């Protein structure tokens with residue numbers, strides 16, 4: 001037995017337990033004699049408080065293994081048993097019986113919600129031996145968190161969506177665990193990019209796997225209004241018809257029933273939904289839908305672009321302040337009435353045009369609407385500049401840049417806003433944008449997102465702590481006292497959820513499906529934020545984290561998660577290469593597909609040139625719904641295009657504004673002689689270079705087996 005997290009009292013308890021287990025295992029009638037080889041330490045993320053590998057071969061599930069829920073007064077406990085059986089069904093092919101009994105049965109997965117209250121709401125203990133698995137918690141929520149650990153003790157193939165051979169052995173281990181912070185969130189910006197119901201539920205399930213317990217939905221922004229408000233239908237008939245890069249939608253919003261379905265789905269994963277109605281800026285979708293929110297009482301034009309900080313409620317005269325206040329009351333009453341969780345988030349970010357008194361008028365109207373519904377105000381940290389109700393929760397999105405000004409003569413306004421909020425007794429959720437913003441590029445190969453906080457590779461997503469995220473850079477003088485920190489949140493913004501992100505998108509073909517964007521940007525970084533929120537600071541160790549996480553790639557592949565195989569992670573199994581999403585070079589005979597002279601001009605014919613790694617030789621592959629790709633040049637932001645949509649052999653391949661038409665779509669297929677052929681969806685002809693000389697021109701040609709049509713995708 002080896003204690004990975006030495007802790008005095010626990011070691012003694014575990015030594016006693018191990019003696020008991022050692023004497024039990026060999027005498028169990030059903031346990032076949034097996035060598036007592038100790039399995040490698042299970043790689044659980046987030047790292048449990050204490051985890052001890054036991055000897056023995058672990059517990060192997062059969063088609064008859066009961067999921068045995070111990071009777072309790074918690075009405076949700078049986079549901080955790082059903083959830084677990086459902087989780088195990090696709091890969092095992094078993095329909096495990098879920099039973100409720102007053103005493104545990106043997107050779108079972110026992111879920112016992114009657115543990116001591118000292119376990120807390122989310123704590124649990126888990127013991128897995130040859131005789132069975134027991135998860136003990138004080139109520140259903142702790143059982144659910146323990147079940148997420150349990151699934152990680154099974155082989156990676158347990159995440160598969162189709163039946164796999166097994167065996168399904170739970171690693172032998174003793175775990176005792178609890179959450180560091182009670183708020184561990186992820187924000188999804190469904191306003192800039194609308195997530196259909198199934199894609200949002202898929203993301204909820206993925207986040208739950210890492211013990212995320214809060215889903216913050218950024219429901220409104222300039223580019224779209226995503227929640228039906230019965231009394232103001234124009235918000236969705238008009239305000240939901242755009243996204244960043246999209247116009248003309250008719251159902252890019254959640255009906256009241258759909259929103260409630262999301263809330264219920266999240267609740268079934270023990271996740272609280274926090275709805276955000278952003279203001280007083282980020283509000284163009286409402287200004288376009290409700291004329292009297294504008295100073296001239298005329299609706300603003302709809303906005304589907306990519307900028308921030310472009311709009312403001314009219315708050316410059318009493319009549320309009322009253323219009324805004326009435327509007328907010330209607331909206332917030334409706335949203336609050338459909339939200340069982342305690343919070344409504346009021347935004348408050350990026351309002352360059354608001355005067356302090358206009359800003360204060362917004363905060364006053366919005367926060368009284370929230371408190372009159374018995375809810376607690378959340379907001380971005382800027383909200384702290386105004387009067388906020390006591391115990392409001394502010395969300396810090398500042399960075400090391402802001403921290404570097406603390407205590408200097410040039411302390412910036414973000415620092416001031418935090419000081420103001422702390423003085424008003426606010427609590428804080430930490431989302432430092434240089435660590436926890438999932439829309440930042442990992443590195444230069446990231447196909448979408450943005451880089452205003454630089455690159456955020458996995459190491460940076462992991463390398464921070466809530467207690468110092470509002471401290472000076474040397475870690476001292478935290479603006480927010482440790483006991484006012486409610487937790488952490490990762491933020492999945494979607495305003496640049498397209499390839500060629502550093503320029504405005506010109507075509508919807510540049511956008512992957514929302515789930516593809518979400519998974520690429522969140523995996524592997526979301527588990528890093530989840531671990532910071534859950535695990536004790538004493539366990540924080542990047543080498544150990546990345547080793548554990550490296551075994552999760554196989555889980556994500558089994559589940560079909562489109563993760564980014566970050567090069568700084570020691571993946572235990574080679575990342576699956578079924579998808580070419582990302583930035584690549586295409587070479588043949590050592591020469592790369594290239595935009596001559598890094599030209600930005602439309603209609604420039606592509607050539608091949610010695611590979612030098614410049615951006616004019618890099619292409620972002622964006623998967624289309626038919627499995628083909630568009631190829632967006634990183635230097636020009638333009639798309640590889642069969643000139644004039646020609647169907648003829650010999651037609652030039654040029655760069656052109658991305659348009660989504662089939663003469664810009666390419667089927668990429670492994671070729672018999674090595675490399676890939678790249679075939680125009682429009683013409684069926686192949687991307688072909690004329691020769692291996694520098695400057696050889698690229699055209700489309702019929703397949704001829706030549707190496708000049710076989711591209712190595714690097």
Ligand code: TNX
Nearest residue numbers: 308349380397439493494495
């Ligand atoms: C800033 S920081 C925003 C969002 C953008 C995001 C993109 C904050 C609260 N607001 O409006 O989507 O940057 O990274």
